[in-house]
Amino acid sequence: MKHVYSGKVRDVYELDALQSAPLLMVASNRVSAFDVIMSETVPDKGAVLTAMSAYWMDKCADIVDNHLVSALPNPSILGEEMDPDFIGRAVVVKRAKMVELECIVRGYLAGSAYKEYLAYGTVHGAVLGKGLRLAAKLPEPMFCPSIKNHLGHDENISIARAREIFGYELVEELSKLSLMIYKRGQELCANGSILLADTKFEFGVVDDQLVLCDEVMTPDSSRFWDAERYVDGVEPIQFDKQPLRDYLDSLEWDKTPPPPKLPSEVLASLADRYRSVYRRITGDSVDSWLAEALERYNSRVI
Numbered sequence: 001m002k003h004v005y006s007g008k009v010r011d012v013y014e015l016d017a018l019q020s021a022p023l024l025m026v027a028s029n030r031v032s033a034f035d036v037i038m039s040e041t042v043p044d045k046g047a048v049l050t051a052m053s054a055y056w057m058d059k060c061a062d063i064v065d066n067h068l069v070s071a072l073p074n075p076s077i078l079g080e081e082m083d084p085d086f087i088g089r090a091v092v093v094k095r096a097k098m099v100e101l102e103c104i105v106r107g108y109l110a111g112s113a114y115k116e117y118l119a120y121g122t123v124h125g126a127v128l129g130k131g132l133r134l135a136a137k138l139p140e141p142m143f144c145p146s147i148k149n150h151l152g153h154d155e156n157i158s159i160a161r162a163r164e165i166f167g168y169e170l171v172e173e174l175s176k177l178s179l180m181i182y183k184r185g186q187e188l189c190a191n192g193s194i195l196l197a198d199t200k201f202e203f204g205v206v207d208d209q210l211v212l213c214d215e216v217m218t219p220d221s222s223r224f225w226d227a228e229r230y231v232d233g234v235e236p237i238q239f240d241k242q243p244l245r246d247y248l249d250s251l252e253w254d255k256t257p258p259p260p261k262l263p264s265e266v267l268a269s270l271a272d273r274y275r276s277v278y279r280r281i282t283g284d285s286v287d288s289w290l291a292e293a294l295e296r297y298n299s300r301v302i
């Protein structure tokens with residue numbers, strides 16, 4: 001398979017053997033913090049990202065089409081064998097022309113949106129009422145677009161600016177779909193006592209149709225908070241990456257490469273967090289996902 005791209009987390013290959021030239025997207029076990037990729041990997045993280053995205057794409061299939069051709073591919077579908085180490089974290093997807101607008105939905109005030117609110121009283125340019133505290137629940141979930149700026153960093157923009165760049169209709173459609181998917185996510189996360197504070201979607205176009213691509217409502221693209229410990233005004237415990245943040249905060253590291261060496265306890269505790277967030281949300285274990293992936297791989301059934 002021809003390697004075409006590697007981001008911080010995913011590696012993308014071309015399935016040349018197949019006519020429509022779909023892509024094989026492989027979620028690695030890499031983990032990053034402050035935009036720096038750590039040297040060590042987190043066991044099963046790639047499987048959790050893959051399983052969760054597949055779970056959400058299925059749960060939202062009545063809202064929007066998605067890019068998945070096969071979430072559990074085997075050699076009959078791939079047209080060739082793949083590295084056995086990819087099983088459970090590689091999916092076959094339709095190649096989309098990506099919409100270069102990151103579709104963030106925020107239900108709570110955190111991260112860069114909180115910083116903007118503190119400085120200007122706005123969130124992605126929209127004026128909000130006074131007196132909101134860190135982690136406050138927003139009156140309504142907000143569609144908050146962002147784009148990559150010339151330095152390659154995400155830049156929050158207003159809906160008006162998004163319309164100027166991408167056109168009114170496309171932005172309306174992206175906003176409508178993003179809010180619907182977020183609400184579905186919030187409802188299902190509540191079953192596992194998790195608050196979906198915010199999340200980011202990526203859409204693409206396949207055969208002139210908008211489809212949901214990339215990863216969906218995973219710990220890497222979302223802020224998941226423990227609903228039982230949620231307190232307005234207090235920086236909530238980030239379910240998944242907290243052990244990494246705590247460890248990095250305890251060091252005198254200037255947040256630029258090279259990354260510090262991570263102790264195995266930190267990696268194990270991170271792996272536990274990823275597995276447990278998957279279990280709490282889907283009610284299933286990542287081990288059962290991996291077992292099913294192996295069975296499907298060996299079945300050779302299309």
Ligand SMILES: Nc1ncnc2c1ncn2[C@@H]1O[C@H](COP(=O)(O)OP(=O)(O)OP(=O)(O)O)[C@@H](O)[C@H]1O
Nearest residue numbers: 006007008009010067093094095096098204213214
């Ligand atoms: N169906 C698809 N067709 C084409 N490209 C896709 C599709 N789904 C996702 N992508 C792209 O594949 C890439 C996935 O890689 P990854 O998430 O690791 O990197 P990234 O988001 O570009 O960068 P980083 O996460 O390092 O900031 C993204 O660029 C994403 O936009």
Ligand SMILES: [Mg+2]
Nearest residue numbers: 007009214215
């Ligand atoms: Mg990405």
